[in-house]
Amino acid sequence: MSSEAVVHPTYGNWRRPRRPGLGPFGLVGTFGVFGGLVLALLVSLISLVAALFVLVPVVVFLVPLTIRTQDGRNLYQLMALRIGWIRRKAKGATTYTSGPLSQRPGGRFHPPGLLNGVSVDEGRDAYDRPFGVLHHAGRNLYTIVLGCEPDGGSLVDPDQVDVWVAAWGEWLARLSHEPGLRGATVVVETAPDPGTRLANEVLDRIQPDAPPAARAVMEEVVQRYPAASSEMHTYITLTYSPASGQKRDREGVITDLAIRIPGLLSGLVGAGGGSAAPLSAERIAEVVRVAYDPAVAGDVLSVRARHGGTGLQWDDAGPAAAVETVSAYQHDSGVSRTWLLTLAPRGTVRSNVLRGLLEAAPGTRRKRVALLYRPIDPATSARIVEADRRAAQFMATSGRGMVQARAASEVRAAEQTAAEEASGAGLVEFSLMLTVTVDSAAQLADASVTVRNMQAAARISLRPADRMQAAAFCCTLPVGVLPWEHVLIPHELQEAL
Template sequence: MTAAPEPIRTPTYGNWRRPRKAGLGSLGLVGTVGLFGGLVLVLIASMASLNAAVVLGIPIALALAPLAIRTQDGRNVYRTVGVRVGWLRRRSKRQHLYVSGPLSMRPGGRFRPPGLLSQVTMLEGRDSYDRPFGVLYHRNRHQYTVVLSCEPDGGSLVDPDQVDTWVALWGEWLSRLAHEPGLRGASVIVETAPDPGTRLATEVLGRLSPDAPPAARAVMEEVVYEYPDASSEMNTYLTLTYSAPGGGRRDDDTVLTDLALRLQGVLNGLVAAGGGLAEPLSAERVAEVVRVAYDPAVAAEVLDVRARHGHTGLEWDDAGPAAAVETVRSYQHDSGVSRTWLLTMAPRGTVRAGILRSLLDPAAGIRRKRVALIYRPIDPATSARIVEADRRSAQFMANSTKGLVRARAIAEIEAAEQTAAEEASGAGLVEFSMVVTLTVDSSAEVRDADVTMRNLLGASRVAMRPADRMQAAAFTCALPVGILPWEQTMIPHELQEAL
């Protein structure tokens, strides 16, 4: 008698959670402190007269009410109004417009990248294998960014056990980021675009034998001209942003030497996690990536020049657009118009390894698409404090509720206990977010990009919202240049968490 074959079990993942914030309800820590402080003041004023208590209590209530009203993604009224006020302020100062080049009023007459990249300069060092690698120096933050290029192994025809191993090793690589000295954040950017066919034509046509049969030549030429219509290029980049030791007092050569010694360890971890061939990008290659992002029409020309001469000679100071205009819903730059979305909620429930496949695959009608996963490593001491506080909060909610709500609270306890157990066994905590940018040819196609994005999000079960009134900054965060969003805010990250 033949035994029935065992069903194939696909590994599932998940259990990411938002740590519960201290405070009453949606007020947050600052709002709760303000509430109790206001109640004390009102009680003291009521001892004098009831009118004094009312006069004092109404402004306090009006000041605290916006902290309690929140959108679906957790933003309070103050943050929403702050975005609108910031946009109106930039428009009044005409900061939403950018013009560069010899005919502009910018010093030097070059095409420097705008916005958050205006204070970034390029350095270049050599690693232990004598390969050049570019380093972006953020002068206003005293931070250095290294850009790596990867060729990940595809997931097609791969056993589930191998995929599970890759996911585990990728999680281990992320947990090691918390122990990397001076590391402020990391990001993974997957960029897809229609293949212009330049690389294939350069490889094939240059090797055709003049004595080849006409039929064979016709077949090869047809492949060269027809293949790009159904193909696409996919590039994967990884950035690591370090803070300068000693608050930026060290010289550039010392920092470049320090980064060169760290690169090989980082690359080895990527290869084990399925990252495939990984290598640092030179300063010229980084400038090319940014140049093509701002002007997608030159992608074929850049590939052609590099294939013919081995280099393009492009410098960082010429990687920006000639003109750019930021609007409420989009960001227009040279030959492209981009619209960017921000993550509001990760997929809930059961998650498999291919949950983001539809979001990462090329999309029809989109000139270029970038999906950026941004990671903020948390040090071990803070991780232990976060999981313990989350565990106590889950237990308190379960003990203070009944019925169906209590069942959900019990599920929260199980998830919190699992997180605490994994952290105690050596796993690390990492805050993550995602930024997605779709670039089309004209403003008339932005509406089609919205439809495409809704379809992609429906398949991936990810909740995102458009980065309206901050499209230029969000566009920059999706580039492989090491811009960390939490480092660019006027309000410190810790205070924002308390709000």
């Protein structure tokens, strides 16, 4: 007889992109250091006092670049965030009202903030299924939303989970070859089950002449079952931009997206996504409506079950009133707080590392976990992995004496990444955002404790999105809002800082 040890697959090897430049200065700070030294040396040929007057402002400019938070932000970025908050608050942009009694034209409940300039069209794919297309007019971006019902990892063999993870990685790698794709988002939304679907399925089928005991049992099941259950929805958004130099109307873009949907859905099914289908414009409006007003979730489910649809339009999916504060976002019947990822799990992890984070949180009205992906084209991926490989080797060999363990680990990780990229793997930048919605501001303290416990179990580090709660709330909705597309400073310049 022989026994074989069970090997559980592990995953990892993600790395934060190394910032170019000298130490904590970044590329801009490095140019400032050398430029200031050269200028001071030239001025010192004339007068040492004049050189001192030149050197002092340079030092004052460079010191804030060396002071950074855990997620890499320097003092200039923190100051810009506070100044932007003060300006928005002075202009009254932190308060939003809509509806017939507001000053908004049209008298409808249009979504606020980053969704203010979004319009929705609808098309049909190759299987004649309706799908909604969100047009972000400010950035000329088009978003489609796919809904799926993942199979889950309970009672599933580790080998099957490993196959799903490999298929998901292949699907993400394919995104870098999608023409015009700017980013993708996976949103997992959980909420307590209101019991509406169960009541509609059971109560309407009870016969009038049923025994009283059987009727009482079924009514008790309908009443008590939702207290211990939750509903979970998974949405995947894909945001495209028309090819540069080509002027295409909306109908042409919608036709192009309709051709791509079947191939995208087949990849999701192979990655354990279960039954997947595109979301219609009405379903997208319903998701946004419930997110801004969680109290109507049961009504939306009930109307959809009885009439087959709600008839809700995008222009009526927003809140009647919303107020943004430093650490929270209040909207209709809910108060939300959003957290941003600052540190991914270090080392190797198993496939269930995020399971506790994705499950329903007790004491909350709704919870959304958004995984944001920014695919990188193959040419840029090759340059990045080679640059990281050279930087890791330089850091490992430039130290005195024995090479440190962390430097050696970075070298191995960089070599593995370069080898995988050369064999055809894709390179994707990713992040995570978490939004928790409760009934009142007094419950936010308990929600914060719950989030701290969940992030500890998931081995990640999160920070509240203070002074940008409204924008962060929109980023966790399945509407295709990509944070890097809505910044004043370009992404490349931010990396240089």
